Amino acid sequence: MIRMTNVEKTYENGTHALNGISFEIQDGEFVFLVGPSGSGKSTIIKLLTGELVPSRGRVMINGFSMSNITRRQIPLMRRTVGVIFQDFRLIGNKTVYDNLSLAMRAVGASAREIKSRIPYVLGLVGLDGKGRRFPDELSGGEQQRVAIARALVNNPSTIVADEPTGNLDPARSLEIMTLLERINALGTTVVVVTHEKSLVNHFDKRVIMIDHGVVAATGVGRYEVAAHA
Ligand SMILES: Nc1ncnc2c1ncn2[C@@H]1O[C@H](COP(=O)(O)OP(=O)(O)OP(=O)(O)O)[C@@H](O)[C@H]1O
Numbered sequence: 352m353i354r355m356t357n358v359e360k361t362y363e364n365g366t367h368a369l370n371g372i373s374f375e376i377q378d379g380e381f382v383f384l385v386g387p388s389g390s391g392k393s394t395i396i397k398l399l400t401g402e403l404v405p406s407r408g409r410v411m412i413n414g415f416s417m418s419n420i421t422r423r424q425i426p427l428m429r430r431t432v433g434v435i436f437q438d439f440r441l442i443g444n445k446t447v448y449d450n451l452s453l454a455m456r457a458v459g460a461s462a463r464e465i466k467s468r469i470p471y472v473l474g475l476v477g478l479d480g481k482g483r484r485f486p487d488e489l490s491g492g493e494q495q496r497v498a499i500a501r502a503l504v505n506n507p508s509t510i511v512a513d514e515p516t517g518n519l520d521p522a523r524s525l526e527i528m529t530l531l532e533r534i535n536a537l538g539t540t541v542v543v544v545t546h547e548k549s550l551v552n553h554f555d556k557r558v559i560m561i562d563h564g565v566v567a568a569t570g571v572g573r574y575e576v577a578a579h580a
Pocket residue numbers: 362363364366367368386387388389390391392393394395
């Protein structure tokens with residue numbers, strides 16, 4: 352479960368990115384995080400992945416309290432959260448297979464686990480047989496599928512995605528969001544930051560609308576409805 356309680360985040364230059372934000376996301380939910388540019392969405396994602404710590408308030412994710420997590424707990428927490436970015440962030444001089452195996456080795460997986468898990472995950476994201484390709488031998492949509500596979504490879508309970516379709520055309524975007532929906536149906540909690548109203552409106556999911564670093568509205572369904580709820 353994800354729970355933010357009265358979270359404030361002030362960057363070193365004095366920017367107040369979050370101004371007392373509170374929300375909960377239950378295990379197994381699929382939630383869209385929307386809001387204007389600069390409203391604080393990426394800051395929220397970075398708090399959820401442990402890249403940032405809150406200035407005030409409490410961030411709980413999958414049983415870990417991010418305000419007072421110990422150094423030893425951080426890798427354990429990170430294993431529970433898979434992250435996907437707009438720009439894919441694959442390692443260009445490594446094959447698809449090696450991008451995934453690196454992520455598994457980083458958390459101490461055995462050679463046997465790696466060998467059995469990677470083909471399964473590549474199948475799940477629709478990239479059977481593409482393990483030997485390099486990222487630049489794949490389309491943008493395929494590269495994002497590799498990034499999703501990498502986010503899933505250590506079997507996290509939660510996936511957070513920051514504008515995962517920002518670099519893709521509408522058809523590819525719909526495919527990627529449908530894939531995330533399928534992954535959610537298999538039991539993974541999914542949190543997606545997006546600007547794309549048409550995508551939000553296509554999927555009947557809970558929407559949390561952020562504005563000026565607070566929750567402006569929350570509701571199921573259409574972007575506009577949530578914005579004015
Ligand atoms: N590293 C940083 N240092 C200082 N200020 C920052 C930093 N990162 C973000 N900000 C500021 O914090 C506020 C929230 O930024 P954030 O990136 O969370 O917004 P966002 O909703 O994700 O925006 P976008 O939709 O444009 O990606 C903005 O005013 C931004 O300029």
